[in-house]
Amino acid sequence: xxxxxxxxxxxxxxxxxxxxxxxxxxxxxxxxxxxxxxxxxxxxxxxxxxxxxxxxxxxxxxxxxxxxxxxxxxxxxxxxxxxxxxxxxxxxxxxxxxxxxxxxxxxxxxxxxxxxxxxxxxxxxxxxxxxxxxxxxxxxxxxxxxxxxxxxxxxxxxxxxxxxxxxxxxxxxxxxxxxxxxxxxxxxxxxxxxxxxxxxxxxxxxxxxxxxxxxxxxxxxxxxxxxxxxxxxxxxxxxxxxxxxxxxxxxxxxxxxxxxxxxxxxxxxxxxxxxxxxxxxxxxxxxxxxxxxxxxxxxxxxxxxxxxxxxxxxxxxxxxxxxxxxxxxxxxxxxxxxxxxxxxxxxxxxxxxxxxxxxxxxxxxxxxxxxxxxxxxxxxxxxxxxxxxxxxxxxxxxxxxxxxxxxxxxxxxxxxxxx
Amino acid sequence: xxxxxxxxxxxxxxxxxxxxxxxxxxxxxxxxxxxxxxxxxxxxxxxxxxxxxxxxxxxxxxxxxxxxxxxxxxxxxxxxxxxxxxxxxxxxxxxxxxxxxxxxxxxxxxxxxxxxxxxxxxxxxxxxxxxxxxxxxxxxxxxxxxxxxxxxxxxxxxxxxxxxxxxxxxxxxxxxxxxxxxxxxxxxxxxxxxxxxxxxxxxxxxxxxxxxxxxxxxxxxxxxxxxxxxxxxxxxxxxxxxxxxxxxxxxxxxxxxxxxxxxxxxxxxxxxxxxxxxxxxxxxxxxxxxxxxxxxxxxxxxxxxxxxxxxxxxxxxxxxxxxxxxxxxxxxxxxxxxxxxxxxxxxxxxxxxxxxxxxxxxxxxxxxxxxxxxxxxxxxxxxxxxxxxxxxxxxxxxxxxx
Numbered sequence: 001x002x003x004x005x006x007x008x009x010x011x012x013x014x015x016x017x018x019x020x021x022x023x024x025x026x027x028x029x030x031x032x033x034x035x036x037x038x039x040x041x042x043x044x045x046x047x048x049x050x051x052x053x054x055x056x057x058x059x060x061x062x063x064x065x066x067x068x069x070x071x072x073x074x075x076x077x078x079x080x081x082x083x084x085x086x087x088x089x090x091x092x093x094x095x096x097x098x099x100x101x102x103x104x105x106x107x108x109x110x111x112x113x114x115x116x117x118x119x120x121x122x123x124x125x126x127x128x129x130x131x132x133x134x135x136x137x138x139x140x141x142x143x144x145x146x147x148x149x150x151x152x153x154x155x156x157x158x159x160x161x162x163x164x165x166x167x168x169x170x171x172x173x174x175x176x177x178x179x180x181x182x183x184x185x186x187x188x189x190x191x192x193x194x195x196x197x198x199x200x201x202x203x204x205x206x207x208x209x210x211x212x213x214x215x216x217x218x219x220x221x222x223x224x225x226x227x228x229x230x231x232x233x234x235x236x237x238x239x240x241x242x243x244x245x246x247x248x249x250x251x252x253x254x255x256x257x258x259x260x261x262x263x264x265x266x267x268x269x270x271x272x273x274x275x276x277x278x279x280x281x282x283x284x285x286x287x288x289x290x291x292x293x294x295x296x297x298x299x300x301x302x303x304x305x306x307x308x309x310x311x312x313x314x315x316x317x318x319x320x321x322x323x324x325x326x327x328x329x330x331x332x333x334x335x336x337x338x339x340x341x342x343x344x345x346x347x348x349x350x351x352x353x354x355x356x357x358x359x360x361x362x363x364x365x366x367x368x369x370x371x372x373x374x375x376x377x378x379x380x381x382x383x384x385x386x387x388x389x390x391x392x393x394x395x396x397x398x399x400x401x402x403x404x405x406x407x408x409x410x411x412x413x414x415x416x417x418x419x
Numbered sequence: 420x421x422x423x424x425x426x427x428x429x430x431x432x433x434x435x436x437x438x439x440x441x442x443x444x445x446x447x448x449x450x451x452x453x454x455x456x457x458x459x460x461x462x463x464x465x466x467x468x469x470x471x472x473x474x475x476x477x478x479x480x481x482x483x484x485x486x487x488x489x490x491x492x493x494x495x496x497x498x499x500x501x502x503x504x505x506x507x508x509x510x511x512x513x514x515x516x517x518x519x520x521x522x523x524x525x526x527x528x529x530x531x532x533x534x535x536x537x538x539x540x541x542x543x544x545x546x547x548x549x550x551x552x553x554x555x556x557x558x559x560x561x562x563x564x565x566x567x568x569x570x571x572x573x574x575x576x577x578x579x580x581x582x583x584x585x586x587x588x589x590x591x592x593x594x595x596x597x598x599x600x601x602x603x604x605x606x607x608x609x610x611x612x613x614x615x616x617x618x619x620x621x622x623x624x625x626x627x628x629x630x631x632x633x634x635x636x637x638x639x640x641x642x643x644x645x646x647x648x649x650x651x652x653x654x655x656x657x658x659x660x661x662x663x664x665x666x667x668x669x670x671x672x673x674x675x676x677x678x679x680x681x682x683x684x685x686x687x688x689x690x691x692x693x694x695x696x697x698x699x700x701x702x703x704x705x706x707x708x709x710x711x712x713x714x715x716x717x718x719x720x721x722x723x724x725x726x727x728x729x730x731x732x733x734x735x736x737x738x739x740x741x742x743x744x745x746x747x748x749x750x751x752x753x754x755x756x757x758x759x760x761x762x763x764x765x766x767x768x769x770x771x772x773x774x775x776x777x778x779x780x781x782x783x784x785x786x787x788x789x790x791x792x793x794x795x796x797x798x799x800x801x802x803x804x805x806x807x808x809x810x811x812x813x814x815x816x817x818x819x820x821x
Contacts (some may be wrong), residue, residue: 004609019633031469031606035692051641067637076702101755140751145731146674150658151738153587154669157746159660159738161588163575169660169667169740171651172587179631181775183598188783190605191448192817195423195778197612203779211757212775214746216594218485219469225741225769228469228481234585235564235573238468243564245573245583252733254584256568258560298635322560324569326584329646332629334573337556343626361633362597364626366590367550369610369618 005008005032006370010193012101013038013092014076015083017046019149019178020209021105021133022072024185028101029075030363030372036387037073038092039380040081041409046072046419047380053355055099057419062412063352064377070360073378079388080381080409081402083114088407094392096121096128100196101189105133108143118204129192133185138206149175149211156213157220163232175215184212239286241293242268243328246301248309255309257300258322262286271319273304333359341366351379380412420451422785427514427608430455430506432497432530436563436590437547437624438519439486440597445515445604446489447774449785454487454802457507458494458821461793462487471766477793478765482590484790490698491519492791492802494821503529503701508805510535515543515604522552532619536652542617543607547600551623561624566592570628571635580649582617596627653707656683657700660740661715667740668722670714674734686733687717724750756782763789797821 010033022037029035046068050057052334058064076267082088092113095103102121104111111117111132118130122293132138135147143297153159153172162172188205196202220230230238235256237243243258262285269278277299282292289296304312309325316323327335338344343364348357363372388394388402402408427450433440439454439462446452456462464486465477472479472741494503507529510516518530523544525531532544546552549561556569567573567586578585586756600622607618629636638644651658656679660667672679684692691713703710718726723739730737741749747770758770759782766789774783801807801821815821 006606006613027602031609051638051644053641055642055644066641069632070637071633116676129753131776136754137752142501142727142751144732145592145727146734146736147738148671148673148736151669151671151736154660154667154738154740155746157741157743158588158591159669160667160740160742161617162586164578164582164585170579170585171658171660172434172591173572173631174634174650176572176587176591177574179633180591180598183595183602184775186602187444187598187605188778190609191423191783192778194605194608199672203776205776206780207776211752211755211773214752214757215772216591217589217743217746218772219481220743221747221772222471222481222485223469224507224747226471226766228471228473230469230588230743232588235583237564245564245585247567247583248613254568254574255672256564256573256676258562258564260562269571317556317559320560322562322565324559324561326568326574327571328574329571329635332636333639337632338626338629341551341554341623341626343623361630361636362626364624364630365620365622366600367603367607367618367620369614369616370603370606403660412804 002163005390007031007033010034011099012036012103012393013095013099014102015104015106016072017043017105019068019175020069020181021185023179023182024133025076025103025191026071026074026182027186028189031370035076035379036095036383037076037078038083038347039078041080041082042414044416047049052419058136058352058354060352061419064374065352065354065377068086070377074250075376075379077383077387078378078381080371081382081384082407089115091392091394092116093124093386095387096124099125099128100193101131102127103131103133103189104186107146108134108138122202126202127196127200127203128202129189129196131179131185131189131192131207133207133209135209136209149173151178152209152213153211156252157217158213160351161220161230161232164234165236169232172352176290177209178192181209181212181214193266202272212349219235223389236293238419239290241289242296242300246297246304248304248312252311253309254326255304255313256324256326257304257316259289264321267319271321275303283403286348288353308329343376347374347377349383352409353362381408384410425451427448427513428450429453430509430513431515432518432520433547434520435547435593436486437593437596437600438517439464440594441545441547441600442517443486443488444595444601446596447784450515452490453509453796454490454791455495455497456492456793458496458794458819465654465793476765478714478763484763484766487773487784487790489787490791491788491790491796491800492794493797494794496820498532499530499818499820501818502813505801505805506540511539513539513542515545516546517547517600519547522546522548522557536617539613540616542618543604543611543620545600545604545620545622547596547622547624548622551626552621558626561745563590563592566624567633571627572628575635575648578648579652579779580647584648592624592628595622595631595792596622599627606814633748651783653704655707655710655714656703661718664720664722664740666745668718668723668726669738669740671738673736673738674730682733682735686730686735687714689713689717759784759786761786761789762793784807794821
């Protein structure tokens with residue numbers, strides 16, 4: 001990228017693990033901020049999580065960019081430093097003087113124990129913005145509880161409403177909420193920077209996974225206040241029919257079809273060659289289609305079972321019918337639309353060439369004014385030296401001492417277990 | 420404190436939930452957001468059930484109310500030249516326009532970026548569509564379910580392995596597209612401060628869906644394995660929902676110091692859980708029915724809130740599977756002041772979710788106004804700000820422009 005990123009000059013120090021917060025600070029890194037991921041030598045779970053290339057952890061497994069490494073460190077710098085060590089803490093506080101943002105996703109209390117709470121950091125740097133991304137926030141009776149994305153799907157009301165028609169509730173996702181929270185983290189941090197331009201003062205952001213989740217289920221929150229309950233409908237709809245997933249002739253390959261109006265129903269009927277069953281008056285109106293939707297789904301499914309999923313979806317769309325194949329990861333990686341839009345990024349990490357080029361998901365938006373690329377996936381402690389010399393003003397011998405004394409690391413401790 | 424975005428004017432011409440939610444995110448931070456709706460019918464979401472009080476009414480759709488907080492509303496037929504002209508006048512002073520027309524249609528309406536930016540070079544145009552502005556699927560028809568299907572979510576994420584694909588409730592792909600759009604707008608605002616130039620942002624809901632499950636592209640490209648739904652099937656400790664005395668809960672093995680079964684055996688007072696056959700994830704899956712028969716009766720003795728309190732004290736991580744009513748009545752959210760009350764003339768006061776973050780202790784969500792009634796601010800904006808006379812407004816109405 002010839003042009004400088006729009007957040008060039010903004011520095012973020014982030015004490016982050018797992019998914020939600022790293023996903024959020026990743027947006028700032030993509031926009032050109034200097035995001036320094038401060039990694040603990042004693043918590044390498046993210047780098048152990050995999051998946052590893054071809055299912056096997058290699059010699060330098062910590063840099064092979066499993067899931068959380070790629071999404072968590074892309075376009076960032078890595079400083080692997082024990083901030084609980086007195087000298088690590090001292091260096092961290094020196095970096096805070098040069099930073100605009102400090103983020104963490106520890107449970108409330110941990111940052112204070114480190115001496116990194118907002119008031120302490122703000123006394124060093126009044127322009128500092130701090131953001132803690134936690135499960136339930138810094139106040140309230142549940143503040144000490146931890147979470148996973150799935151437990152937030154549950155607690156916010158989303159999972160209760162998710163499930164097959166007539167069946168029990170099911171977890172809505174594995175880590176959708178991590179992404180939703182990550183997006184909200186990015187939005188909140190950019191808002192805070194925007195506000196600071198006006199006031200010159202830093203601020204404290206208390207962002208929670210639970211509340212981000214609840215903000216995504218607003219309609220159900222309003223309904224609950226007036227006694228309206230939603231039934232679980234699987235892929236069916238409150239008032240549209242057909243609106244479901246249907247089998248095709250290929251094993252475990254499916255297609256969704258959505259009809260929102262009589263006109264669209266006529267269109268679908270034509271596409272099917274107007275079979276006798278579809279001309280039955282019980283399917284003539286939106287109301288009667290919905291009332292007879294189980295029968296309609298059954299009959300429509302018999303029709304879709306004769307075709308190939310991808311071909312049928314494409315044929316229906318050519319007729320203006322709302323339809324789509326249930327794509328697998330393999331389909332997506334080979335999808336002509338995503339390829340033409342350059343949504344997928346192929347990346348070879350020069351640090352671990354044996355991993356070979358792999359395909360990664362890009363960002364779901366394009367802005368010619370703020371082009372984004374994947375230029376780096378940070379290795380563990382890859383940037384220790386440059387950060388410590390350029391930003392913390394340490395000499396080469398001071399840096400060597402930190403390494404020798406077990407404060408900074410560029411590889412796991414010798415006794416660290418392999419994944 | 421005035422909202423962070425209070426100097427901004429946003430126009431929303433969104434025919435889809437994603438665009439409406441994207442504009443809401445800006446409005447909730449104080450941006451003066453004007454929702455522009457087609458005369459007569461308005462946003463389709465006004466007419467979609469469920470309705471508050473169960474009475475079908477354009478101001479009672481729960482989705483419409485939830486997705487349009489803090490906006491003002493006017494009606495304008497941008498399909499007619501005079502309507503486009505008025506919209507163009509509003510667009511001249513707008514910072515952001517959020518639109519969701521099919522990509523081919525904006526040109527004919529004069530709503531394309533070239534036309535709009537010629538009159539207002541600082542304009543940031545956000546187009547939120549299902550498949551983006553270009554590519555082979557650009558003209559495809561979409562909705563949330565199609566985005567879940569074509570984004571890989573349906574096949575691999577939510578449902579059971581032995582059942583057809585199944586997705587998440589409540590239009591989450593629309594929302595995740597909207598959240599990405601709001602982040603993009605902020606990036607464009609910073610850029611505009613440097614260059615004095617706006618931009619055109621192209622958000623794809625399908626791509627937003629692909630971006631959400633990171634366990635999709637990545638395992639495939641790393642291992643060749645095609646991820647398949649069913650992650651919670653038989654997964655007693657890390658995925659299933661299990662009944663309690665007054666609800667449901669989902670357990671995790673987190674926070675157990677690497678000894679999950681010992682920790683849970685102790686907590687639930689069920690020594691059978693330490694049987695070596697449950698020691699590994701694979702073992703727990705293989706013997707899940709037996710495991711379930713040990714865990715479920717123990718959990719069924721707890722109420723949700725007691726279970727939350729006691730597990731929290733032990734550092735165990737669980738998720739209560741809360742009903743929306745339990746969320747509304749949550750003592751935790753109450754104490755934090757998360758909900759914001761907005762009083763709507765048709766429904767009366769209701770509690771709306773906040774933005775998900777507090778700044779310096781204050782709820783960051785604006786509480787300026789509930790969703791607008793159809794054409795509620797026509798006089799205020801078209802007369803008060805564009806300088807039309809009431810007589811002219813009358814003519815516009817007669818011509819079905821407003």
